[in-house]
Amino acid sequence: MNTISVKLPDIGEGVTEAELVEWYVKVGDLVREDDVLADVMTDKATVEIPSICDGKITWIGGEVGEILAVGSELVKIETAEAVVTEAPKEKPPEPVKKVEAKKEIKVPVTKSMKARASAPPSKGKKPLAAPAVRERAKEAGLDLHKISGTGQDGQIIHADLDALLVSGGSGRAKNTSVNDIKIVGLRRKIANRMATANTRIPHITIIEEVDVTEVETLRAKLNDNREDKVKLTVLPFILSAIAGAVRENPEMNAIFDDEAGVVTQFGGVQVGIATATDKGLVVPVVRHVEARSVWSIAAEITRLSEAARTGDVKREELTSSTITVTSLGPLGALATTPIINHPEVAIIGVNKMAVRPMWNGAEFVPRTMMNLSCSFDHRVIDGWEAAVFVQKLKSLLETPALIFMID
Numbered sequence: 001m002n003t004i005s006v007k008l009p010d011i012g013e014g015v016t017e018a019e020l021v022e023w024y025v026k027v028g029d030l031v032r033e034d035d036v037l038a039d040v041m042t043d044k045a046t047v048e049i050p051s052i053c054d055g056k057i058t059w060i061g062g063e064v065g066e067i068l069a070v071g072s073e074l075v076k077i078e079t080a081e082a083v084v085t086e087a088p089k090e091k092p093p094e095p096v097k098k099v100e101a102k103k104e105i106k107v108p109v110t111k112s113m114k115a116r117a118s119a120p121p122s123k124g125k126k127p128l129a130a131p132a133v134r135e136r137a138k139e140a141g142l143d144l145h146k147i148s149g150t151g152q153d154g155q156i157i158h159a160d161l162d163a164l165l166v167s168g169g170s171g172r173a174k175n176t177s178v179n180d181i182k183i184v185g186l187r188r189k190i191a192n193r194m195a196t197a198n199t200r201i202p203h204i205t206i207i208e209e210v211d212v213t214e215v216e217t218l219r220a221k222l223n224d225n226r227e228d229k230v231k232l233t234v235l236p237f238i239l240s241a242i243a244g245a246v247r248e249n250p251e252m253n254a255i256f257d258d259e260a261g262v263v264t265q266f267g268g269v270q271v272g273i274a275t276a277t278d279k280g281l282v283v284p285v286v287r288h289v290e291a292r293s294v295w296s297i298a299a300e301i302t303r304l305s306e307a308a309r310t311g312d313v314k315r316e317e318l319t320s321s322t323i324t325v326t327s328l329g330p331l332g333a334l335a336t337t338p339i340i341n342h343p344e345v346a347i348i349g350v351n352k353m354a355v356r357p358m359w360n361g362a363e364f365v366p367r368t369m370m371n372l373s374c375s376f377d378h379r380v381i382d383g384w385e386a387a388v389f390v391q392k393l394k395s396l397l398e399t400p401a402l403i404f405m406i407d
Contacts, residue, residue, distance in 0.1 A: 001078065018067065020039075024039075026057065058076050065282070152355050215400045234370075246323070251263075331352070
């Protein structure tokens with residue numbers, strides 16, 4: 001009889017600990033080699049931990065939400081030839097006993113039983129209730145004519161008043177449930193990152209109105225006859241505009257190591273796309289946007305978003321972004337105040353589109369408008385630099401032909 005210990009492996013360079021986010025086994029379960037035992041999460045990805053042998057789980061090393069050090073014991077597995085992994089043999093079926101059908105017994109319905117479902121008394125009839133019940137109803141401001149009695153012969157009893165008072169007099173029961181939800185896994189990672197970004201970065205947010213009528217017209221024309229191929233949304237144009245604006249404002253495409261006091265600017269534009277999944281928000285990265293066409297950007301956004309939602313996104317696809325875009329799509333508001341993806345220095349918030357009457361100098365005309373909410377790290381980005389960058393984005397999106405003319 002042997003007991004084998006499965007330890008938390010070294011799952012990445014520089015990773016010293018991981019959070020236990022899900023168990024797939026419990027003590028007493030039989031497992032086979034390569035069966036998934038648990039999921040653990042690092043700062044970079046969620047990793048499945050497989051069994052290294054066949055056997056029975058005899059011990060597990062923690063609860064969901066606990067932080068485990070690399071090399072610590074995760075589970076213990078008892079393995080030996082004596083361990084039975086087959087399902088137990090089924091017992092032979094017991095003989096079926098012949099049971100005589102019971103005769104139906106009819107219970108007479110009494111007058112009091114009918115009264116339990118009685119309707120409230122009419123206004124002209126005095127409600128049937130004891131003096132103590134009447135006094136209590138008067139003090140509570142309850143109209144006995146509107147209360148159904150469940151006592152004998154439809155009498156209104158204290159229980160009827162209790163039920164009505166619990167519902168606040170509306171006839172609907174109050175919901176007094178309380179549900180404590182432990183913040184673990186990806187949700188805890190998001191909470192920690194947001195807290196870090198919000199406490200360490202002094203944000204400045206600029207909200208600018210952009211006329212995207214021409215972009216929408218161009219997008220519709222380019223999507224004609226695409227059939228089942230990837231179609232364009234507004235996001236590929238926004239990413240292309242960011243790449244164009246970064247050429248004139250390279251300080252936006254950077255990260256800030258505030259402990260070392262060093263800002264690192266990048267030539268390659270690696271755009272993180274904030275993506276909602278069932279387990280929380282993840283940020284897959286579209287690499288080298290500056291070298292891609294809008295079609296290539298659209299295809300990559302589609303691929304990464306699907307991989308993120310299904311959990312198939314790779315660790316390296318979630319790291320090393322230099323600037324981030326966040327969008328709620330049609331659910332978005334008129335304006336938001338996005339929080340920077342630390343240690344980056346800028347984030348672009350895309351808000352929902354709306355057709356609004358706009359003055360063209362002679363008359364009001366319908367135009368498709370959208371607000372961009374752009375936040376910057378005010379420690380390294382001045383307000384003037386931020387405004388220049390946002391205006392460049394605005395000009396590229398309002399005249400989309402310029403996007404295709406960028407060298």
